Amino acid sequence: MSGPADRLNRVWINPRAGYERSVRRMMARPREAARLRTPRAGLIMREHTDDRWFKTEQRATLGRSLAERLARTAGILSRATGAGSGTNVPGRILERLSPQYVADRAATLQDGVVVVSGTNGKTTTASMIRDILGRQGYTVVSNQSGGNLGAGIASALLAAPSSASIGVFEVDEAALPHMIPMLRPKVLVLTNVFRDQLDRFGEPERVVELLREAESLLPPGARVVANVDDSAMWEAVADADPIGFGVVLPANNFRPSPKAGPGPTSQATAASEPETCPACAGQLTVLRRAVANLGSFECDRCGWDSAWPDYRAVVRASGGLSGTIFELRGILVTLPVGGIHNVYDAAAAVAAADVLGIPPVRSIAALEYFEPRFGRAEVLEVDGRPVWLALIKNPAGAGMVIEEVASDPTIRVAVISVSDRPADGRDISWIWDTDFEWLVARGIALIPSGRRAADVAVRLKYAGAASMPALADPVAAVRAAQACDPGGAMVAVLATYTAMLDVRSALARGRVARVVDHPVAFTEPAQ
DSSP: OOOHHHHHTOEOOOOTTTTTHHHHHHHHHHHHHHHHTTTOOOOEEEOOTTTTOOOOOOOOOHHHHHHHHHHHHHHHHHHHTTTSSSSHHHHHHHHHTTHHHHHHHHHOTTTOOEEEESSSSSHHHHHHHHHHHHTTOOOOOOTTTTTSSSSHHHHHHHSSSSTOOOOEEEOOOTTHHHHHHHHHOSSSEOOOOOOHHHHOSSHHHHHHHHHHHHHHHOOOOEEEEOOOOTTHHHHHTGGGGOOEEEOOOGGGGHHHHTTSSSTTSSOOTTTTTOOBBBTTTTTTEEEEEEEEEEEEEEETTTBBOOOOSSSEEEEEEEESSEEEEEEETTTTESSSOHHHHHHHHHHHHHHHHHHHOOOOOHHHHHHTTTTTTSSSEEEEEETTEEEOOOOOOHHHHHHHHHHHHHTTTTTTTEEEEEEOOOTOOOOOOGGGGSSSSHHHHHOEEEEOOOOHHHHHHHHHTTTTOOOOOBOOOOHHHHHHHHHHOOOOOEEEEEOOOHHHHHHHHHHHHOOEEEOOOEEEEEEOOOO
């Protein structure tokens, strides 16, 4: 039989009465307390017994259904007026009018939540996990457009069908400690930590601390899936007994850049972070390098060494932009997107799905049909010619994309589009650590574009590229690139986040492009 204290759990307080008077009345009159449990607009007092993730609080709120209707209407108006895509405005309204909306709605997903975070690879990894789950019959809710702050996640939950049983959300690193208690994920996937948005994050060590803090807030029973090849990040969450993934490149698959040393175990490039021991801060010895500062290391000073990955993807062949063949858990995988970064993302997705009870063989079968989305190896058609669009935002991530482009013999011209809006980061000094020399050495013509097209033009001049006009307009830049190669070959566009959005919206608005809803055909490279 419950006592007065138990009756106060989960009770709604009458907004017309004073808080203290209402509490005293309900403790003395159980029947009225029961009647007031019916949800209505007012002050909520919530306390989940024995649950440290929520604290009792008094908060002004609108009824959930009214807040949802207002948010949906705002989204419709945003799209109708062209003010935006309607993916963030509804969430902002929900955050203001119903602050517990994300926590309450996520709690209704009976199969739980998967959260993906890290510097690079969040969107693609989340997309891969979503595809795997969808092919197993799950109804998945996800922030597919990349809105990875609270508002974007709230908007995704608002748009989710009532049949949705599981959530897959990419979450910004800075927002992660705030979102973990709300989403209470079953699985937290951590991709990597690189130098990124220095004006916002400062040094990578700050991001590592954010991920460590988020891991400490996970609910009991949650599992962490993390990149073994990222030494600093792995060590930060090692106490959580994480499930590791990593990538191995065959030595003869390594294509040296003009800025790099002679092989996979060479010294770090400008895109790498300092390779110091996470245990004693001594200099690490490289045993195997995958890309930038990802790989296998050991410390001669204290004996620390990299862990062995539970999911070890061994690259067997690469077809440039067309795809990659790699082996995982003894199974040969044909991934229909190129680039080592996508192999990392695939290994992470398979590991996360395995935690959810989906065998790797089924996950791998799903990934062989994976289609790139939203500016991540997305293919558009402009004036009947293919345009390949990829995101770049820091030296390490850009280096992986540049390697992918440089390895594809069909690419002869590329647009480098850089903007400096808040979502990109105001500081674009990272372009000076990015290996554009690799593209120049391959003979690829480079067109500077974006809001900072003039800065890009200066950087490309120092890289040794032929002088090209700086074109801020994305359509003009794409057409200038097409004019450089009248043979009809694919044009690659490497763009920062808002520059990528500008490219997509400009092409769609002008009705000169359409999204190709299938990946580039894979052709196995000659041996």
